[in-house]
Amino acid sequence: MNTTETARRTAVLQSALAKQGIEALVAYGSGPRESAGMLRYLTGYMPANTEAFLVVPAKGRPVVVSADKNRARAFKTRLGDEMKIVKTTDLTGALKEEVASAAPRGGLVAQAGEFDMTTALHAEFRAILEPYEVTDGYGIVTGQRLKRTAYEAEKHRQATAIADKLVAHAMSIAAIPGVTGPDIMAEVEYLGRRLGADQAGCWLAVGERPAETYFDLFELTEAVGPNARVQIGATVCLDGYYSQVLRIGMFAEPSDRMKEVSERLIAMQDAALARMVPGTPIHEIVDALETMIDAYCPYTRLSDPFRFQSTHAMSNSYSDPGAAPFLNAGRDKSRDAESPLVAEHQVYEVHPNFTLPDVGHVCAGDVAVVGGSGATWMSQYPRGIVRLA
Template identity: 25%
Template sequence: MDFAGRMTAVRRAMQHHRIDLLALPPGDDLRYLTGFSPLADERPCYLFLSAKAGAFLVPTLNADQAERYIRQPFLVYADADGPASALEEVHSQFGSPRRVAAGDVMRADALLLLQRQWDDAEYVTASEILAPLRMHKTAEEIDVLRRAAATADRAVEAATAACRSGVSEIEIAQAATAGFHAAGATEVTFTVVAFGPNSAFPHHQTSTRRMEPGDPVLLDLGSKLDGYCSDITRMAFLGAPSPRYREIHRIVEDAVQAALASIKPGTPIREVDLAARRVIERAGYGQHFMHRTGHGIGLSGHEPPSITHTNEMPLEAGMAFSVEPGIYLRGEFGVRLEEIVGSTCPESLGCASRRSSSSRLRVTKFSASSRVMCE
């Protein structure tokens, strides 16, 4: 990754937004600029940048590792001493900034330390300058996202292969986790597994509920590879799907296709959301689609752009985002299908078809003899 180029771009953005000082804690913004991703704990750690200077305040235990990534002067403090004297050095180096951009995921105690150093400054969120940069991926980033998506494909395969009557949601989540790791994922970020009525909760917390014949199965799985995220949602079914399930699944699939067909550079983002939403509303289920159609993805699982019906921003080259409409019928089941796509190429970055390519898992014909069918 071109970290030097990113550093130049962020300083240019700081100048444009009249930001005198940027302060980033451990997190995705720091990784974007440096490649460094230390554990975020109670020890203050910040990258400071001004127009012409920089400094990295870091506890002793992370200093050696940070030297591989950080090209700014170090201000190191020991646990026994705390960061007070190092922060005083930062204050003397950067003077009295009028506008400070603080990292969006900064701990409250870390932010309060900054505000005590520069109590007269105006504070804004760092996303004001970093989100537009991170939103436009390079070809190298898209390639990593594609490889991350491949780990999600494997996780879906592993999860559906483990589906059988009596298995628990947690056990399927464990199978998905094993699939991620077998495919080379460096981190598993979430495994949402929802059987039957639980699938009507968009962000269900995976439980001990056991699979029963006639259960729809919602799999929403995510991982990281080299810092970049995957996110996929697929449906499976134990036994023969009911006519009602088939109807809802068809509507959601049509909504996905409508959204994908709307994607091209220059199209207002709202049109992607509306394309999916209109399909569901015309089918009479608009009130059961209660979330946006998608979200950006990159170093963070959820990042700009937000695919909502109010977002007038045009689709631009390098954007990567999810398309994931859903219908949720409380007490019955929910159906959601998710693709990760690019703004200039609406084909999925992953390969796990919404209609599984596995010979064991059928959907085009809902054969009663099929043990598990995956959509």
């Protein structure tokens, strides 16, 4: 993320803190967890295998506190002088000093990310905050993240371009005699990283009637057979922005039944896309999609042998936390009046997926970006069933 964008986000956040009388935001991020998306949004960087704190005063320069000397160096490389970087062997001790510098005792401090802390770290964190009045800061950041920019939409577009290439590569090598699922997975990860992705990988479902999606190499060891379907979901994180593309590949000419299934999947996606008009409550996107799935699939959402979430908003998190509660088909609909509204530059992945008794698990997935009057597909890889040859 360029420093201009980082500065803009910091300024927006600091304005919100000042308006609410908050002296500082103290945010925690753990690489493999949801809190990482928050720090990734605010700093432009958050690796998958570390933890860090961010202190954002209502006025002044933000501070990143890291006990990982290699990651502290990377934060410095990414941020330059935009933020102060504290490299320490005493994470909570250094944090205590920075919080004391940002807020007077008894002042109002907002915290965010403590839900991802270990029990021991949480106890130390709360001890640090004991001299202050504490309020929720996660909601402040989550709300800010829903207001997307053209810069962010372009980053998702670049990530999607890589995801398209990963699907194309996977489908091309799936046709090589003797190739296995782990071969495809390894090739996808390698190519994604070569193309500049922070993270790249895929899940696979392989077989005449795939029943599951597999994420680990050891789960798919047999060669891909000539009668198999190859279903893939290629996921990319580029400069902190996510994308994913799903496709079905087949060696044989698809049967009339599979052609019908493919057409229905595309129609479901397009129905969801049509709901992405600025000002529309976002829950209407998933409702349009799930209504069509329920009408076509003989299983209910809960009885389906294998069904996962059909749509989600993407951001610096794979599933944006501000939108997630309202894009869940099993949500508490009494809260729908609180649903955020579709807005320009938001990005959604639409991937209907369900089980049909005669063909197994089926899916399709594309990424859409919202414009001024509606949404368009970012994914450029041809939709429908891919012929493997």
